[in-house]
Amino acid sequence: AQKVTQAQTEISVVEKEDVTLDCVYETRDTTYYLFWYKQPPSGELVFLIRRNSFDEQNEISGRYSWNFQKSTSSFNFTITASQVVDSAVYFCALSEMNYGGATNKLIFGTGTLLAVQP
């Protein structure tokens, strides 16, 4: 069965600290996609990144970086030099490749609440 686990319920850091949000997934499929979304206090989910299962290259975008390791079924997210504006709930999600469009649903983890203190 598909499952996404975000074991960290809440993390609190002080501004400028680095923080890593963990994501572990389970799937029987060999082709799948992983996503990270941010949900700020305003409530709207904002897309951050997508990764497909064939691309294990790490990615860096400004202060954000992602580490995808198929061997450990993990897709961790690191924020470098955190800022107060990074405070939000972060969700990791899984979508399996489907042929014929039977479904494209996202399976979400339970989210990690990140609080960055000034």
Place this chain on the structure above:
Amino acid sequence: GAGVSQSPSNKVTEKGKDVELRCDPISGHTALYWYRQSLGQGLEFLIYFQGNSAPDKSGLPSDRFSAERTGGSVSTLTIQRTQQEDSAVYLCASSPRTSGGEDEQFFGPGTRLTVL
């Protein structure tokens, strides 16, 4: 262009009443999704539309829940005989294509439903 919009933003209803929640996806997006976000259950998938048809309704929690989509655009999620456990934020999302699973889903602001 405009993002996904949902209405109403907040809905308070009494137990046993029916409610309708509306979603306007991004123009041209073929795929539309409904999710529910509640404290105890996190973000749960409800239903997926491919055009006007719904090939995946596996997340609808009971037969009190139904949804339709017309003209390949607007979707309505209807909850009949609401119960207190239906209280949650209902999120709608859309994406450009209907196959592959790789598309980013664009989310609306949600409708917060409170059942008294």
